[in-house]
Amino acid sequence: MKSVARIGVAVLLMAVLGGAFFAETHSVRAGHGRIATTAQAAASTPASKTKMLGFKAASAAKEQAVEKQFLPLASTQQIRTFHRYLTAEPHPAGSLRNNELAKWVAQQWREQGLEDVQIHEYDVLNSTPKSALVELVAPTHFRASLREDAYPQDPDTKNPAISGAYLGYSASGDVTAPVVYAHSGNPEDYALLRKNGIDVRGKIVLVRYSNPYSYRGFKAYTAQKLGVAALLIYSDPEEDGFTKGKVFPNGPWGPESHIQRGAITYDFIEPGDPTTPGWASVPGAKHISPDDAVSMPHLIAVPLSWRDAEPILKNLGGPAAPKDWQGALPFTYHLGGSEARLHVKVEMNQKIEPYYDVEARITGSEHPDEWIVLGNHRDAWVFGGVDPSSGTASMLELTRNFGALLKKGVRPKRTLVFCDWDGEEYALTGSTEWAEQYADELKKSAIAYLNVDSSTSGSDFDGSASGSLAPALVELSHSLRTPSGKTLFDDWHATRARELHKASVTDSQLVETRIGSGSDHTVFLNYLGIPTMLLEFNGPYGVYHSAYDDFYWMNHFGDPGYRYHALMTQLWGALSLRLANSDVLPYDFAFYAQQIRLYVHELDAASHISTHMNLAALNQQIDAFEKSARDLNAAIAQALAVGTIDAGAAEKLNHSLMQVERNWCNPDGIPGRPWFKHDLYAARYTYAHLELPGITEAAEAGNWPVANAQAAILQRELQTNTELLTQARAGLAGASQ
């Protein structure tokens, strides 16, 4: 998964705009005070009352009874047992161990009583290291170890199966050239080098991981475009090491030899197996050559620990680097250019190999053709203590608990689909291939995709959701207790206020509705238009994608006692149950409309689009969508309150509501990236969230004709959805007469 500094520019803007904005919408809402549709209104509902978004009173009481049975089942001891098994050996995608774990997960699911358990094979381009060499050849000689130290306290660190330093999909090659320090390796860094007269063409470039954060694949893409001969990416202790606090094995931060592995795929252009773009890599599928794949890097790249990077940095000549390029090592960093020379040699194995997704179901008792899809990836760079085996352990406990309910005759009304993805770390591969294979069924049947990548690296809850699902997540957070003894809702408020550097936040600001890429939700949201949620507990974590992200780390720092893992099981499970058992699907399109309006405000604040575009029509369309959504919310609340909505009318309504998210998708995709079809959400090349992607990217490029054309497409989509909600309301009124 990604390791993203989540608080980007947009959120800071929200902090500026958000107060006034939500105050305004709140006063509008006051006129409809009776209607519990928004996060704030929902949040004001005491947890004790049997009132839930989308439920009749009688159904809500039943749902509470089911949750009362479900929540106590989560066992920290059982989760720890799952976690120990999953993290016992390194299990990268394509490895024998990871393939064995696929069979093991399938076996667990069968024993737990899940249905339709199957393993899907996809034949995809895999990339593994054969050998790597990084050596300083001038002005002095030093050979990088490219290995991580073992510690006696943690026997797993002595495992001979731990790989050395490598980056998935690095090119193979052998180059000797001068080395240049390019800070974070983003375009503005190279601009500064150019100002200093330093040309990087044909040179070896050393960059650090995150200052500010950008996906390592974007660093590779940027370097490749500039003609860089090889890219080295190191972890500066300022970002994830001793500057932050105690390092492993005495603390959660990265020690001197820790290496952040990862892939450098250009999956921000198109995710999934690079050789089957846009179709599923089922056995026998056609493959294009890796040379023709848009998502394949053509650059040699190696990750380094700071211990391996230090002698290189120390020997760089050239001008001193600017102040904000300096790191935590106790000397002045220089830009380099000619004095220091490196020899880098990388040999990768690159071949088509099988990846295995595991799928299982609990078929719904009333609506078997309506699906809630839950997913987590199985593959890890090494042991995957946090990423992803914390999520896998939470998921296995979730399915065990659902299996126990099944045995007592408790079956959800809608179908739950459980997915254990392979190859997320390479190119979001397993989820993308599966969703490409089942695209038609998913578009017809999927209500939501609930992703948990890493479930736990600490106690700070981070919940993201498409705008329509945000209020349901806030509502549920009242019903769960954290290990602190408070409700999840209260803990979440405190965490979010801290993140946004505010004394307090409103309920509307709890859920992050700005969703980028970096995990398996991408294909569901951006390619298929399925409402999505991402759930995670975060904490101090400096060993991401290193050998120290392991069982010892989790038991000493991340979640000793596995209480947050268990809370994730409860949260993920209860959300699934509410989505599966509600009478009317708990989407809130009025809240979604407010988010869309906010995205337009933010874009205008950042790129001054209103001086080049007439936003009146777009804003009118958003207003109309919000009004139709409010009217529908009121009609639904009324129908649920008096209990007049029958099963047939509800089913018809639900199928209309499921269509709304699909309608944000343009079959042509966004300009330049046709795979990304959603017009509200996409990801930047850095993996950062990107709202209104078609308009935003055109505006940032100053291409106003394209920006206006993209705005027109969004207006048509808003109009379609306004009409859809208006008709849904009319249908509801007709049905209740």
Ligand SMILES: [Zn+2]
């Ligand atoms: Zn992950």
